[in-house]
Amino acid sequence: MQYRRFGRTELQMPVFSCGGMRYQYKWKDVPPHDIPKKNQQNLDATIRRAFELGINHFETARGYGTSEMQLGRILPQLPREQIIVQTKVSPKPDAKEFRRNFNKSFKFLQLEYVDLLGLHGINNDELLQYSLQPGGCLDVAKQLKKEGKVRFIGFSTHGSTETIIKAIESDCFDYVNLHWYYIYQVNWAAIEAANRHDMGVFIISPSDKGGHLYQPTRQLLELCDPLSPMVFNDLFCLSHPQVHTLSLGASRPSDFDEHLKVLPLIDRATEVLPPILEELEQAAIARLGEEWYYTWHEGLPPHEATPGGINIPIILWLRNLTLAYDMVDYARSRYSLLGNGSHWFPGNKADKLRQVQLAFDFKRSLANSPHAEKIPSLLAEADRLLGGKEVQRLSQS
Structure with missing residues (x-):
């Protein structure tokens, strides 16, 4: 295993972490028996x-159902000084509730302390306020640190880059868990901000949210050859020294095997990656057009500033993946969350686009986009390609 300094925590973090949201029994607490x-x-x-592989960072959350309870049966059997344990607790308007939820986590894990406590899901400015306000959740976390129950404090986020950077620039956190991988590089500015503040950087779900890479499309298999899409994506992420660890949401022991193939390639990334990156880019340009490929994201409003709350950037991104790499199943699974993903995946689908256009001057919200005229038709196309039954997040199921 290879290790990287996890920012100012000074922990030596394995480049792969064992994420704890896919091997548990239930997404809700149940009696131990x-x-x-x-x-x-x-x-x-x-x-x-x-x-055994040297992946000694184990990551879970209060929101992962029985994960903490089940980890509490095995982690105390491992040498405590050789493992790094992280759990996460969602910020609440009432910091006492945050404390109660941490106490449940702490009891389930059966450890004398957790190395890393993350405020789970600082996804918008309201949740950031719950965290940072005087007497708020961060103050509780700091008290837990004084009590010796927590070593370092960070946060996880599915929020906008702007919200993430606000949280980072508060300089209140030691590390951040965020989304960033080949198909979704929007948060690079947040990673750079985290490095300026000497924070650890943990990438959430690079194989699942990063494109369902356990079951890649034929197009991706061909474009990433001679690597598998999963190994390519791991190498892409780890070729950036600003990234410290990737979460592997293992559901069984064999799930680590494919990822291990990247370890001997990390020092050869500048040799191995460029031909694959070129193939992926040229394939996307051939399907989408060069101008659209390079400029589609410019001037797009956030969903909060769009009539009907339509999440234009996400919908166009999913359309791009569908057309460029045949990632239909992935795009449908993400699209179907819109309107049902709360602050974890906010905004609405384009299924009511016509009604929104009739009720509002929809194009006014697109005034800064070089593609304003054609975006409504592309949103309608995306809905035809990806629309269908709504699904829930795993934690809601």
């Missing part, structure tokens, strides 16, 4: 396999 023996055995085997 309800957890099937086979499920617990699989989780134990996954943790032991990770530890």
Whole structure:
């Protein structure tokens, strides 16, 4: 395993972390005796396999159902000084509720302390306020640190780059968990900000949210050859020293195997990556057109500033992936969350675009886009390609 300094925490973080949201039994708390023996055995085997590989960072959250409870049966069996444990607790308007939820996490994990406590889901300015206000959740986290129950404090986010940078520039956090991978590079400015503040940088779900790379499309397989899309994406992320660790949401011990292939390639990234990057770019340009490829994102309003709350940047991004790389299943799964993803995946689909256009001067919100005239028709096309049954986030199911 390779390790990187995790910002000012000075922890030596493995470049892969063992994320804890896919091997648990349920997304809700259940009585301990309800957890099937086979499920617990699989989780134990996954943790032991990770530890054997040198993946000694284990990451979970209060919102991951039985994950903490089940980890509490195995983590205390490992050498405490050799593992790094992170849990996450969502900020609340009432900081006492945040404290109560942490206490549940702490009891389930059965450890004397957690190395990393993340404020889970600072996804908008309101949640950032809950965190930073006097007497708020950050103050509780600092008190937990004084009590010796927490070593370092960070935050996780699915929010806009602007919100992430606000949280980073508060200089209140030691690390950040955020989304950034080949198909979604929007948050690079936030990563640069985190590096300026000497924060650890943890990438959330690069293989699943990064494109369903456990089941890649034929197009991606061909374009990423001789690497698998998963190995390519890992290498792309880790070729940037500003990135410290990638979360692997393992559901069984064998889920680490493909990722391990990237380790001998990291020092050769400047040799291995450019031909694949060129193939991916040229394929996208051929399908989308050169002007659109380079400028589609310019001047797009956030969903809050769009009539009907239509999330134009996300919808056009998903359309691009569908056309460029045949990522239909991935794009549909993400598109279907719009309108049902709360602040974790905000904004609405384009299914009511016609009504919105009739009720509002829709093009006014696109005044800064060089593609204002054609975007409404592209949104309608995206809805025809991707529309369908709404789904819930895993934690809501």
